[in-house]
Amino acid sequence: MQLNDERIIKADPATVWAAILDPAVLQACIPGCESLTGSVAEGFEAVVSQKVGPVSARFTGLVTLSDVLAPHSLTISGEGKGGVAGFAKGGASVSFVPEGEGTKLTYAAEAKVGGKIAQLGSRIIDSFARKLADEFFQRFQDAVEGPDAEEEEPQASGADNENQDKPKKGWFRRLIS
Amino acid sequence: MPKDGGIGASTKRREDVRFLTGKGRYTDDINIRGQAYAHFVRSDMAHGILNSIDTAAAEAMPGVIKVFTAADLAGVGGIPTGWQVTDRHGKPMQEPKHPVLAEGKVRHVGDPIAVVVAETLDQARDAAEMLDIDITELPAVVDMRAALAEGAPKVHDDLTSNLCYDWGFVEENKAAVDAAFASAAHVVSLDLVNNRLVANPMEPRVAVGDFEDHSGNSTLYTTSQNPHVIRLLMGAFVLGIPESKLRVVAPDVGGGFGSKIYHYAEEAFVTFAAKQLKRPVKWTSTRSEAFMSDAHGRDHVTKIELALDADHNFTALRTDTYANMGAYLSTFAPCIPTWLHGTLMAGNYKTPLIYVNVKAVFTNTVPVDAYRGAGRPEATFQLERLVDKAARQLGVSPVELRRKNFIKPDQFPYQTPVAVVYDTGNYDATMDKLLELSDHAGFAARRAESAARGKWRGFGVASYIEACGIAPSNLVGQLGARAGLYESATVRVNATGSITIFTGSHSHGQGHETTFAQVVSEMIGIDAGQVEIVHGDTSNTPMGMGTYGSRSLAVGGSAMVKALNKVINKAKKIAGHLLEASDEDIVLKDGKFTVAGTDKSVDWSGVTLAAYVPHNYPLDSLEPGLEETAFYDPSNFTYPAGAYGCEVEVDPETGKVTVLAFTAADDFGNVVNPMIVEGQVHGGLAQGIGQALLENCAYDAEGQLLSASFMDYAMPRADDLPMFKVDHSCVTPCTHNPLGVKGCGEAGAIGSPPALVNAVIDAIHGAGRTDVTHINMPLTPARVWSALN
Numbered sequence: 001m002q003l004n005d006e007r008i009i010k011a012d013p014a015t016v017w018a019a020i021l022d023p024a025v026l027q028a029c030i031p032g033c034e035s036l037t038g039s040v041a042e043g044f045e046a047v048v049s050q051k052v053g054p055v056s057a058r059f060t061g062l063v064t065l066s067d068v069l070a071p072h073s074l075t076i077s078g079e080g081k082g083g084v085a086g087f088a089k090g091g092a093s094v095s096f097v098p099e100g101e102g103t104k105l106t107y108a109a110e111a112k113v114g115g116k117i118a119q120l121g122s123r124i125i126d127s128f129a130r131k132l133a134d135e136f137f138q139r140f141q142d143a144v145e146g147p148d149a150e151e152e153e154p155q156a157s158g159a160d161n162e163n164q165d166k167p168k169k170g171w172f173r174r175l176i177s
Numbered sequence: 178m179p180k181d182g183g184i185g186a187s188t189k190r191r192e193d194v195r196f197l198t199g200k201g202r203y204t205d206d207i208n209i210r211g212q213a214y215a216h217f218v219r220s221d222m223a224h225g226i227l228n229s230i231d232t233a234a235a236e237a238m239p240g241v242i243k244v245f246t247a248a249d250l251a252g253v254g255g256i257p258t259g260w261q262v263t264d265r266h267g268k269p270m271q272e273p274k275h276p277v278l279a280e281g282k283v284r285h286v287g288d289p290i291a292v293v294v295a296e297t298l299d300q301a302r303d304a305a306e307m308l309d310i311d312i313t314e315l316p317a318v319v320d321m322r323a324a325l326a327e328g329a330p331k332v333h334d335d336l337t338s339n340l341c342y343d344w345g346f347v348e349e350n351k352a353a354v355d356a357a358f359a360s361a362a363h364v365v366s367l368d369l370v371n372n373r374l375v376a377n378p379m380e381p382r383v384a385v386g387d388f389e390d391h392s393g394n395s396t397l398y399t400t401s402q403n404p405h406v407i408r409l410l411m412g413a414f415v416l417g418i419p420e421s422k423l424r425v426v427a428p429d430v431g432g433g434f435g436s437k438i439y440h441y442a443e444e445a446f447v448t449f450a451a452k453q454l455k456r457p458v459k460w461t462s463t464r465s466e467a468f469m470s471d472a473h474g475r476d477h478v479t480k481i482e483l484a485l486d487a488d489h490n491f492t493a494l495r496t497d498t499y500a501n502m503g504a505y506l507s508t509f510a511p512c513i514p515t516w517l518h519g520t521l522m523a524g525n526y527k528t529p530l531i532y533v534n535v536k537a538v539f540t541n542t543v544p545v546d547a548y549r550g551a552g553r554p555e556a557t558f559q560l561e562r563l564v565d566k567a568a569r570q571l572g573v574s575p576v577e578l579r580r581k582n583f584i585k586p587d588q589f590p591y592q593t594p595v596a597v598v599y600d601t602g603n604y605d606a607t608m609d610k611l612l613e614l615s616d617h618a619g620f621a622a623r624r625a626e627s628a629a630r631g632k633w634r635g636f637g638v639a640s641y642i643e644a645c646g647i648a649p650s651n652l653v654g655q656l657g658a659r660a661g662l663y664e665s666a667t668v669r670v671n672a673t674g675s676i677t678i679f680t681g682s683h684s685h686g687q688g689h690e691t692t693f694a695q696v697v698s699e700m701i702g703i704d705a706g707q708v709e710i711v712h713g714d715t716s717n718t719p720m721g722m723g724t725y726g727s728r729s730l731a732v733g734g735s736a737m738v739k740a741l742n743k744v745i746n747k748a749k750k751i752a753g754h755l756l757e758a759s760d761e762d763i764v765l766k767d768g769k770f771t772v773a774g775t776d777k778s779v780d781w782s783g784v785t786l787a788a789y790v791p792h793n794y795p796l797d798s799l800e801p802g803l804e805e806t807a808f809y810d811p812s813n814f815t816y817p818a819g820a821y822g823c824e825v826e827v828d829p830e831t832g833k834v835t836v837l838a839f840t841a842a843d844d845f846g847n848v849v850n851p852m853i854v855e856g857q858v859h860g861g862l863a864q865g866i867g868q869a870l871l872e873n874c875a876y877d878a879e880g881q882l883l884s885a886s887f888m889d890y891a892m893p894r895a896d897d898l899p900m901f902k903v904d905h906s907c908v909t910p911c912t913h914n915p916l917g918v919k920g921c922g923e924a925g926a927i928g929s930p931p932a933l934v935n936a937v938i939d940a941i942h943g944a945g946r947t948d949v950t951h952i953n954m955p956l957t958p959a960r961v962w963s964a965l966n
């Protein structure tokens with residue numbers, strides 16, 4: 001299946017580009033990622049836990065970055081084996097274009113599953129892949145620019161006031177600023 | 178008054194007592210001291226190069242006895258195919274090797290790669306997780322036409338292409354058929370798909386291998402419809418064990434529908450491993466495993482055309498079919514779309530010229546083989562859909578167009594242009610009976626009533642004929658069968674008069690223990706309770722070819738009748754001696770031997786006792802004992818036929834089809850147990866309606882099996898079905914077997930899909946939407962709605 005979407009990130013392309021190449025960011029953004037080791041050049045070994053419908057699986061596999069054209073575009077690919085659960089693989093071509101003061105991120109993602117996940121979860125696989133892709137790029141956006149101000153408002157007025165003093169910056173931008 | 182025993186009585190099924198009280202003894206109930214458990218590791222890719230399998234970590238896991246891969250199966254042959262089809266150019270089909278465990282490549286999701294044998298099943302499963310299997314994925318072929326395209330990935334690298342065979346039947350008629358089309362007044366054509374199905378018997382497959390070290394004998398307990406066939410194929414071709422050292426037992430088996438005919442890799446593996454490990458080895462399929470390892474059914478894509486003259490007589494028929502073989506040839510796969518399909522294309526009609534082309538194709542899917550009806554449902558579906566379409570296109574009644582072209586009762590025996598000779602039949606009689614029972618006359622009023630509620634009502638009919646009692650050996654041998662198709666029985670009369678029948682047929686739901694005993698009871702005149710039917714064990718039953726193709730009573734029952742006649746002849750000689758009369762004057766009636774025209778008589782048990790206590794016995798001319806064996810090889814198939822009617826309501830808003838009524842008028846020849854026959858038809862109808870309305874085995878373009886559980890594969894449920902009206906009062910007895918029986922096991926699944934689809938098209942046309950001429954099965958609400966919108 002193919003998934004296409006775009007979103008505006010409130011940061012300049014250089015910041016966004018640095019973030020996408022950062023293993024810590026990748027690990028934080030890949031939903032269910034337990035560990036990620038390796039490098040951009042060599043690829044990353046990843047362990048990812050996911051539940052697809054009735055099938056829970058722990059995938060071990062490779063995440064690679066290819067077609068890297070800094071700071072314009074790259075392809076993120078992943079391939080994991082989940083033992084009896086089967087396998088999953090997917091990838092996304094991502095491009096970054098300056099837009100105003102921010103960056104327009106466009107992606108075309110593709111996902112494939114096999115084995116038990118396909119056999120038992122095929123009805124929900126499309127929506128599941130969409131959710132995963134969404135979650136990845138949402139987390140990425142949050143990491144770069146911090147959660148939406150609107151989203152943070154109710155949190156601030158809630159009982160848990162811990163976040164109130166935190167700057168409205170993504171943790172990645174805080175790290176590099 | 179209905180009889181309470183003997184032929185024609187609706188005797189209650191004696192086997193049900195144990196089945197319904199939980200006392201059935203199925204293969205999974207067999208546990209042998211010291212048994213180990215096998216877990217198969219299967220490919221989750223449809224196609225790939227098997228680079229390496231690292232078993233070290235798995236073998237180090239607790240409880241693991243051994244991990245087997247293809248490398249451990251030295252000397253083990255491939256799974257053989259039981260039928261060789263010769264193509265239209267006179268060349269044999271392409272026949273790839275089918276290894277027990279994948280060698281070099283995996284070719285479908287579910288293809289077994291390795292087996293972990295451990296002390297417990299959980300240990301075997303846990304260890305399987307530790308196997309490191311390196312597979313390089315290859316592009317898969319799933320669509321049959323794409324598989325035949327130039328440059329398509331090859332399922333088997335050593336074959337020239339994915340084409341198993343290109344079969345033409347009757348090839349010599351092709352030019353005449355084409356000429357008839359060129360000069361036809363009307364030509365009607367239809368493109369359709371016969372959807373892939375999964376048999377899903379209630380009991381999944383199980384195999385237990387055992388090896389006796391002191392004797393060197395191997396035993397396989399397996400969920401099979403034909404233990405002798407498994408012994409022959411596995412012993413001779415896969416494991417190299419002579420029949421005398423190999424016993425195959427198929428105990429109570431919970432349904433098969435074809436899927437338990439074939440010899441499977443798991444059976445060979447547990448037998449092999451038990452001998453290697455000197456321990457019993459058990460494998461029990463999970464339901465998920467069954468979806469990707471039991472042979473699937475149907476999966477044909479067909480274009481069919483009918484030529485008619487100006488008076489609407491059928492003048493020629495031609496078909497062009499792609500039949501999916503899957504990744505390997507299952508035991509009988511090659512013969513299903515050919516000899517069990519092409520030979521039935523005449524249907525109930527006197528079409529003089531027929532040409533059938535079938536291209537069998539390898540794809541990266543589970544192997545496809547016979548499923549209830551096997552080739553005949555595919556033939557009937559396309560023919561009966563086409564005849565229905567022709568009637569609508571020509572503006573005539575579907576019933577009348579059929580009648581006009583029916584073979585008439587005075588034309589039997591009837592030589593069809595597709596090799597077979599129908600011995601007997603009366604197709605108008607079953608059609609009359611159908612229209613009467615389904616209250617066809619009242620349909621218009623019922624349709625109006627539905628219309629008033631905003632629903633579209635339709636009535637569809639289908640005629641069918643099938644070739645059952647699969648045989649005769651000399652004929653099927655010429656057609657490519659690598660086995661004979663006779664049946665056998667041993668009748669052992671015991672000293673006190675009770676009788677044990679050892680039949681080569683196998684019962685897995687058909688009720689042999691009841692019906693065979695009824696036949697014995699009728700012939701001897703003793704209570705059926707004195708008759709025991711033994712089947713399913715090669716160590717005590719004579720060689721039989723098994724139960725499929727509605728052949729048990731017609732072929733196996735006939736063998737039993739032959740053996741019983743031998744017994745009766747000998748018993749009459751003994752009775753003649755005891756009564757001091759010529760055996761030619763002895764009459765056996767109601768369990769008593771009488772000298773004709775006198776009151777001199779001796780009971781059955783008096784004769785049987787004399788046979789085993791031969792104090793007063795003609796030992797100079799007659800051996801003691803009373804036991805006879807017979808083999809029966811019939812001279813022709815049997816040809817059950819009938820007419821089916823389905824009444825449906827279509828909801829035009831949602832596309833939902835509701836089956837309101839279903840009527841079956843069958844001619845099964847003579848009937849031994851009407852209740853069991855009715856039950857067989859009910860089951861067949863449920864499966865046929867399931868195919869037409871609900872069931873579909875789906876693959877994605879990469880060869881991933883998407884419908885691999887009951888969440889996605891929709892089995893028919895009681896509330897999907899109406900109450901059935903079933904009739905088998907139209908009887909033209911089979912002319913060439915002693916019981917005059919034809920077989921009833923598959924009819925329901927053969928006649929019902931076209932009747933149902935015809936009914937839906939009738940409903941749609943009745944509402945004025947004549948633009949919709951066909952919808953492919955299953956007729957789910959989504960498909961019907963899409964066709965309408």
